[in-house]
Amino acid sequence: MPEPDFAPQRLGRAHDDTKDRMGTVPETPDDAVSVQIISPEGRYEPNAAAEEFLPYLERVDEDLLRRFYRDMVVIRRADAEAGHLQRQGQLALWVPSHGQEAAQVGSGHAARPQDSIFPAYREHAVGMIRGLDLLDIIRMLRGLTHGGWVPEEVGNFHLYTLVIGSQTLHATGYAMGIALDGKSGTGSPEEAEAALVYFGDGATSQGDTNEAMIWAASYQTPQVFFLQNNHWAISVPVSRQSRTPLVDRAAGFGLRSTRVDGNDVLASYAVTAKQLDDARAGRGPGFIEAITYRIGAHTTSDDPTRYREAEELAYWEARDPILRYRHHLEQRDLADGDWFRSVDQEAMDLAADLRRRTLALGTVDVGLIFDNVYAEDHPVVREQKQWLAAYEAGFGEAR
Amino acid sequence: MTATTWTMAKALNQGLAKALEDDDRVLLMGEDIGALGGVFRVTEGLAARFGENRVMDTPLAESGIVGTAIGLAMRGYRSVCEIQFDGFIYPAFDQITSQLAKLTARHEGSARFPIVIRVPYGGHIGAVEHHQESPEAYFAHTPGLRLVSPSTPNDAYWMIQQAIASDDPVMFFEPKSRYWPKGQVDLEAPATPLHTTRVARGGTDATVIGHGAMVSVLLQAAEVAATEGTSLEVLDLRSLSPIDYGPILRSVEKTGRLIVAQEAPGFASLGSEIAATVAERAFYALQAPVLRVSGFDTPFPPAKLESVYLPDADRVLDAVDRALDY
Ligand SMILES: Cc1ncc(C[n+]2csc(CCOP(=O)(O)OP(=O)(O)O)c2C)c(N)n1
Ligand SMILES: [Mg+2]
Numbered sequence: 001m002p003e004p005d006f007a008p009q010r011l012g013r014a015h016d017d018t019k020d021r022m023g024t025v026p027e028t029p030d031d032a033v034s035v036q037i038i039s040p041e042g043r044y045e046p047n048a049a050a051e052e053f054l055p056y057l058e059r060v061d062e063d064l065l066r067r068f069y070r071d072m073v074v075i076r077r078a079d080a081e082a083g084h085l086q087r088q089g090q091l092a093l094w095v096p097s098h099g100q101e102a103a104q105v106g107s108g109h110a111a112r113p114q115d116s117i118f119p120a121y122r123e124h125a126v127g128m129i130r131g132l133d134l135l136d137i138i139r140m141l142r143g144l145t146h147g148g149w150v151p152e153e154v155g156n157f158h159l160y161t162l163v164i165g166s167q168t169l170h171a172t173g174y175a176m177g178i179a180l181d182g183k184s185g186t187g188s189p190e191e192a193e194a195a196l197v198y199f200g201d202g203a204t205s206q207g208d209t210n211e212a213m214i215w216a217a218s219y220q221t222p223q224v225f226f227l228q229n230n231h232w233a234i235s236v237p238v239s240r241q242s243r244t245p246l247v248d249r250a251a252g253f254g255l256r257s258t259r260v261d262g263n264d265v266l267a268s269y270a271v272t273a274k275q276l277d278d279a280r281a282g283r284g285p286g287f288i289e290a291i292t293y294r295i296g297a298h299t300t301s302d303d304p305t306r307y308r309e310a311e312e313l314a315y316w317e318a319r320d321p322i323l324r325y326r327h328h329l330e331q332r333d334l335a336d337g338d339w340f341r342s343v344d345q346e347a348m349d350l351a352a353d354l355r356r357r358t359l360a361l362g363t364v365d366v367g368l369i370f371d372n373v374y375a376e377d378h379p380v381v382r383e384q385k386q387w388l389a390a391y392e393a394g395f396g397e398a399r
Numbered sequence: 400m401t402a403t404t405w406t407m408a409k410a411l412n413q414g415l416a417k418a419l420e421d422d423d424r425v426l427l428m429g430e431d432i433g434a435l436g437g438v439f440r441v442t443e444g445l446a447a448r449f450g451e452n453r454v455m456d457t458p459l460a461e462s463g464i465v466g467t468a469i470g471l472a473m474r475g476y477r478s479v480c481e482i483q484f485d486g487f488i489y490p491a492f493d494q495i496t497s498q499l500a501k502l503t504a505r506h507e508g509s510a511r512f513p514i515v516i517r518v519p520y521g522g523h524i525g526a527v528e529h530h531q532e533s534p535e536a537y538f539a540h541t542p543g544l545r546l547v548s549p550s551t552p553n554d555a556y557w558m559i560q561q562a563i564a565s566d567d568p569v570m571f572f573e574p575k576s577r578y579w580p581k582g583q584v585d586l587e588a589p590a591t592p593l594h595t596t597r598v599a600r601g602g603t604d605a606t607v608i609g610h611g612a613m614v615s616v617l618l619q620a621a622e623v624a625a626t627e628g629t630s631l632e633v634l635d636l637r638s639l640s641p642i643d644y645g646p647i648l649r650s651v652e653k654t655g656r657l658i659v660a661q662e663a664p665g666f667a668s669l670g671s672e673i674a675a676t677v678a679e680r681a682f683y684a685l686q687a688p689v690l691r692v693s694g695f696d697t698p699f700p701p702a703k704l705e706s707v708y709l710p711d712a713d714r715v716l717d718a719v720d721r722a723l724d725y
Contacts, residue, residue, distance in 0.1 A: 147505040151473075158473070159505055163497050169463060170498070173470020180426075180452060181474070208494070211463035218458050372508040373542055375566035380641050381542075 032245035034291055035271050036261040040319055042327025053258075053270035056110075056277075060269065065334055068109065068265045070343050072101040072322045075125040077347035078134050078354055079296075082141075085358055086300040091141045097124050099263075099295030102321030103228050105129065106268025107290070110276060111196050112189070116156040116178075118171035118197040120164070122228075126198065130155030135357050144364045164199075165206030168225065171197035172212045175221035175285070184222035185282025192280035195223040196272070202233025204249070205241045216285035217254040224275045225255065225287040228262060230294035235307040250287035262290030263321040266328075293319075401586045408578040410552035411441045414559035415479065419449050425563060426471065427454045428464055429481030429517075438483055439519055439578055461491035468514050469498055477513045477563060485520035486529030492537070499568045500543030511566045515559070520548075521612050521662050522694075522709050523576035525702040532699050533663035538570050539640045539672070546639035547593060548572035550614035552582040554597075554637065557590035565593065572639070574611035594638040596646040602632035605656035605719050608647060608673065610636035613660050613710070620712040624719060631719065639669055647673070648681050655686035656722040660710050665693030687725035690718045 035053060039045040046054055079097050086094040097104065100122065108126035111117060117126060124137055132155070136148040140160065151158045161167035175195040178184050186192045203209050204227065216223055229246060231238050242249065250257035256278065260271040268290060275286035293316035297304050304313075329335045370385040405413065418425045427442060433456035436443030446454040457464050461482060468478035482488045488495075495516065502512050522531035538544050545567050549555040555573070562569040591597065599614055600621050607617045614635045621631040632650050636642070651657050657677055659670035674689035692710045700708050 145507065146501070147507055150506075150509040152509075161498075163493065166466065166494065166498055169466025169494065170470040170473065173467030173472075174474050175470070176467060177471045177474025177476055180471075180476070207460075207490070208462055208466060211458070211460045211466070214458050214460065215463050215467055368507070372504045372506070374545075375503055375508070375511050375513075378545075378567075378641060 032247050032259050034259045034261040035267045036264050037266040037270065038264050038324060038328045040324060042324050042331055044328065044332070050267060050270070053267070053274050056270040056273040057266060059273065060266075062334055064109065065329065065332075066339070068105055068269070069322070069325055069329055069335070070346070071105045071109075071125060071129060072265065072325065073343050074347045074350055075101055075105070075128060076322065077351045078128075079124060081351035081354055082134075082138060083296070083300060085138070085355060086141075090358055091138060091300075092143050093141045094300045095122050095141070096294075096296030096299070097122050099293045099316065099321070100228055100230055101125055102265035102325065103262035103268050103290040103292045106265040106270075107196070107226055107272040107288070110269045110272035112194075112276070112280075113155065114191065114193045115276065115280075116151075116158065116171075116174055116193070116195045118158045118167045118174070118195060119160055120167060120198050120200060120203065121160045121162055122200075123198050127154070127157050130157040132157050134354055135361075138354070138358050139361065142358070142361060144361065145368070165203040165208040165212075168197050168199055168203070168209045168212035169215070171195045171223055172215045172221055175216070175223035176219050178222050179219065184280050187281075189277055189280060193222065194276045194280040195221070196226055196276060197223065198226050198228065200233060201227065201229040201231065201238040201241055201246060202236065203227075204246050210253075213250065213253040213255060213285075213287070220282075220284040222279040222282065223285050224272065224279050225250070225285070226272065227287070227289045228292055229289055230292050232294055232298070232304075232308070234298045234302060235304075245289070247287070247289040250289075253287075255285050255287040256283075257287040257289070259289045259291065262292030263319055263324065265321060265325050292321075402583050403586060404581050405552045405556070405584050406579050406581050407549070407552045407555045407573070408439055408441050410556035410584050411559055411573065412443055412445070413584075414556045415442065416445060416448070418479070418560050418563045419445065419453060422477065422563075423453075424476050425453070426476055426478045427481065428457050428468060428478055429455075430457060430459055430464075430483050432456060432481050437481060439575065441517075441573075441578075442481070461487060461489075462494050465491040465494040465499060465514070465516065469494065469502065469512065472512045472514055473510060477515075479515040479517060479563060481517045483519070484530045485518055485532040485534055488516075488518055488534055491516075495538065495544070495568075495570075496541045500541045503543060503567065512568050513563070513566050514568045515562045515571050516568070517559075517571045517573060519573045519575045519578075521574045521576060522699065522705050523612055525705065527702070528699070531702070531705060533661065533694070535572055535639055536663055536668045539669055543568065544640065545569045545594070546572065547637060548574065548611040548639055549637065550574065550577060550599075550611055550635050553584045554591075554635075556584045556586075558593060558637070561590060561593040572611060576612045577615065580615075594641055594643055596637055596643040597635045598632065598646060598650070599635040600631070600633040602630040602654065604630045604654060605658060605722055606632045606634060606647070606650040606654045607658045607660060607715060607719065608634040608636055609660040610639060610669075611662075613662060616710065616712055617660060617715060620715040620719070623712055623716060629719065629723070636669075642673065642676070644676060644680065647677065648684075651677055651681045652684045655684055656719075657685070657689045658692060658715060658718045658722060659689060660692040660715055660718075662694050662709055664696045665691045666696045668693060687722040690722055692718045
């Protein structure tokens with residue numbers, strides 16, 4: 001290692017010698033095997049790792065097989081529409097999920113109605129599957145609310161959490177509650193509950209995520225950690241978060257762990273279904289690393305051309321989860337051209353409806369500032385709310 | 400009256416036991432709170448009595464304790480988290496301030512987070528670094544939290560139960576140096592509401608106010624002042640957020656002088672807040688500026704210097720003299 005040079009210098013790119021000092025960052029080793037069921041060309045070709053998960057596909061009838069496709073197409077279209085709305089000044093921000101549809105749709109459908117989902121902020125497809133109106137996400141990103149829905153009313157899909165990793169602990173605590181309530185390990189998969197928590201590759205470096213895995217293993221909680229490794233945490237590649245495959249970390253915590261091709265909707269479904277059923281049966285917590293890719297920007301505020309190569313994007317665009325699954329449905333004769341067209345139409349209609357309803361969104365009552373800061377009466381908040389009302393009324397009188 | 404004489408540690412223990420008994424959704428979580436009964440023995444015997452599903456020794460990570468308590472609250476549980484020492488609360492800062500404090504608002508009222516965070520705090524125990532601090536102000540600054548601190552065994556017994564019964568997150572600051580002195584606990588009297596300030600000793604010449612262990616220092620100062628012909632009114636703050644200004648303003652109307660005492664550093668502290676508010680609301684009643692008696696604006700020193708750092712009766716009386724001479 002060269003002698004450190006402490007002479008004052010600018011921190012701009014030209015002088016950035018961190019790589020020399022710290023050693024260049026290697027690619028994350030990719031030797032861990034991912035469960036794959038459909039080949040990139042769409043053929044049903046389960047690899048050896050997929051074997052133990054295949055029985056879980058028996059639950060998937062033809063309607064559900066088509067539903068997977070429909071959901072992926074609809075969410076991609078809605079996602080694009082929301083991005084446009086942001087560009088047109090209707091939203092403060094949008095968080096694209098483009099590229100991650102198979103990971104989300106497969107896992108989202110694998111959860112049973114009684115399960116509870118703890119998302120980060122990109123899991124729009126999972127929310128939709130659980131019954132969330134996408135307009136609720138839009139309301140949040142338009143600046144009308146910090147929450148936007150009642151989890152119990154939308155399939156136990158909890159609120160988005162913007163502080164990276166925080167929700168992993170909430171999921172773990174919730175899963176401890178499931179166990180304390182005697183609602184896991186009941187012997188009935190139709191009734192027993194589990195929690196499913198989503199987070200990203202960047203989140204794996206957070207203390208909270210690591211603590212959540214420690215707690216989960218310690219209390220043997222009925223829960224599954226679902227890591228969407230989309231290769232980037234804003235502009236930082238996953239190789240900066242970990243020099244070992246992230247799936248290998250989970251084993252160190254004592255969690256059942258599986259790496260899955262996150263662009264294979266069937267694999268994503270089967271792996272999550274098994275992991276959740278194991279968790280609900282009282283066999284302890286599980287961990288899934290879904291290998292996928294964030295095709296879009298981190299958010300509408302981001303510019304990925306500043307940090308990633310066009311070739312990388314092209315590589316992943318060629319592995320598009322929707323196209324791959326379309327080929328699969330075609331090869332199995334599960335859908336024809338008319339049906340695919342009808343799905344496209346449905347997606348367009350839903351997006352148009354979302355746009356219409358976004359433009360119709362009203363303002364928000366100032367009561368929102370004060371009303372639920374505390375559950376019980378609080379003199380300071382009460383007085384400040386009264387003060388604001390009087391202050392604003394004062395302007396009215398002056399006019 | 401069914402009165403008994405307990406230490407504050409015992410009173411807390413009994414208050415927690417009562418809460419565990421009354422509501423089976425109440426859980427205790429923390430480091431070493433099971434078999435050991437907590438490093439201060441506040442939870443002694445509770446794990447044996449209520450089982451380790453209700454009194455949980457957790458892994459050693461404060462963010463994990465509070466974060467999982469939040470998830471348990473979403474499931475309908477009321478957790479009481481023990482932070483082992485004041486100086487070890489910071490790893491949980493994010494879960495407390497960015498999650499717990501904001502989640503009721505984020506849910507727009509559809510969920511409740513009735514979590515109590517017990518924090519043994521403050522100096523006077525001659526301990527090593529990170530074991531004598533007073534971090535109240537960090538949390539008092541955060542909307543969405545309630546903060547209380549008992550100074551007597553009786554208050555400890557009742558306030559811990561009230562804190563657990565509250566549907567809001569409550570941070571419960573326990574003055575460690577007051578764990579062992581005994582006091583009367585009235586097991587039947589209807590408890591004073593949680594967020595009220597108490598007149599601990601009536602007086603006419605100046606008001607002194609503080610919380611936790613500072614209250615006994617203030618009472619000592621009042622004894623001494625009395626021998627010098629000065630009558631101090633001592634207020635026990637009890638509630639640090641919200642602050643119960645009624646009794647404070649009434650007292651200042653009467654005495655015209657206010658001294659706020661605290662172990663914490665004075666800069667941007669509870670004392671600063673009280674001084675500013677009293678100046679705003681009782682300007683004409685004041686015959687002297689509100690004075691603050693605080694720890695210094697330095698890290699808490701090594702134990703051999705704690706008696707210099709911590710405000711004692713003399714430092715309080717010095718401020719009283721300045722207020723009276725103004
Ligand atoms: C504690 C915290 N630090 C920083 C941020 C800012 N931030 C928002 S998203 C993000 C990257 C997260 O990456 P990852 O976990 O991989 O999830 P992804 O966005 O790729 O879905 C960062 C740094 C944050 N929200 N929270
Ligand atoms: Mg990522």
